[in-house]
């Protein structure tokens with residue numbers, strides 16, 4: 001028998017949807033209190049085999065090591081040799097110089113497109129130091145630091161890809177910045193957002209199935225977590241304890257969309273991991289020491305067979321989304337200058353200077369040397385063509401490498417094109 005519902009005593013109000021908005025638009029000042037920062041050194045460091053649910057407090061806090069005056073404090077402060085720290089700073093300066101010059105090359109019409117990682121340099125470079133040769137990266141377009149910090153990767157080869165020239169190793173088949181460098185463990189960048197997570201988890205599962213010792217490092221942006229692939233990847237990673245580091249780079253924006261629209265309001269992206277049974281950390285992505293320490297923790301956890309870890313890196317996208325974007329239309333122009341976590345390069349430089357391992361003069365000399373190195377790489381790559389002179393890969397290449405034996409219809413099309 002059906003029952004009659006008991007009438008509510010509350011007055012019936014019209015229902016409304018909540019549409020999150022950033023606190024400021026161009027011309028106003030952003031209120032960054034929404035970030036909920038912790039003090040440096042305040043967040044505990046759990047054992048690498050900690051139960052996923054026990055990391056819940058850290059998923060809502062913020063792991064930080066560097067104080068505003070450049071001291072390293074607390075349980076996450078890593079013990080890295082001075083030369084490793086100095087090299088990391090040089091690599092971050094190199095990445096920034098590369099981005100600036102390639103952005104200019106796009107404005108000069110030498111390449112069609114470029115994407116910078118301005119303000120996010122510490123994340124890729126810090127994580128790379130915590131991984132080992134043979135581990136596999138499934139990066140997005142904002143982890144060029146993984147390549148620029150790798151002495152085995154030629155900068156000229158990267159620029160040839162950007163210029164889509166005769167020596168483009170990807171033969172003009174990928175958008176500029178979508179590198180693919182197998183020997184560096186750098187999986188082909190896909191423009192289809194969030195695929196990195198399912199592919200990275202799948203690769204990590206395969207590594208475990210084979211009884212291998214290699215782990216995966218998968219990358220996604222705040223906006224891309226709204227894709228269903230993100231959630232599918234978390235379920236598989238949790239269920240099979242895949243040896244993978246799940247990196248969520250929360251740079252506050254997805255093109256013109258504020259991170260709250262992807263679900264960052266009133267909760268954190270790290271909290272998604274805990275909800276799926278994955279140990280999760282929320283970390284200051286502009287604090288090189290915290291990036292290295294958290295990556296190291298996650299890598300030891302994965303390699304030790306204790307399961308995946310999700311890390312939300314809190315940072316800020318200092319530049320436009322890409323050379324096709326104009327952020328002055330949708331966010332305050334001074335946001336990055338006012339961002340409470342500062343600039344990762346100057347923070348590491350301050351720490352090293354305080355320890356007597358760096359100086360303003362060395363900083364300036366390094367910046368000049370890196371700019372010269374990048375310019376020399378660009379000049380060399382331009383000898384093999386750029387968009388300006390149209391010396392790109394041969395049209396014939398579009399017919400190759402798909403079928404072992406070219407089918408008749410493709411042979412015909414190729415003949416019609418006369419290549």
Ligand SMILES: Cc1ncc(C[n+]2csc(CCOP(=O)(O)OP(=O)(O)O)c2C)c(N)n1
Nearest residue numbers: 142191192193221222223224251253254255
């Ligand atoms: C599946 C899919 N949807 C939409 C796009 C278009 N798109 C490219 S980048 C981007 C924003 C991504 O933002 P986020 O994940 O935060 O990464 P960020 O660019 O900030 O590093 C969008 C919507 C795409 N490439 N793929």
Ligand SMILES: [Mg+2]
Nearest residue numbers: 221222253254
């Ligand atoms: Mg983003």
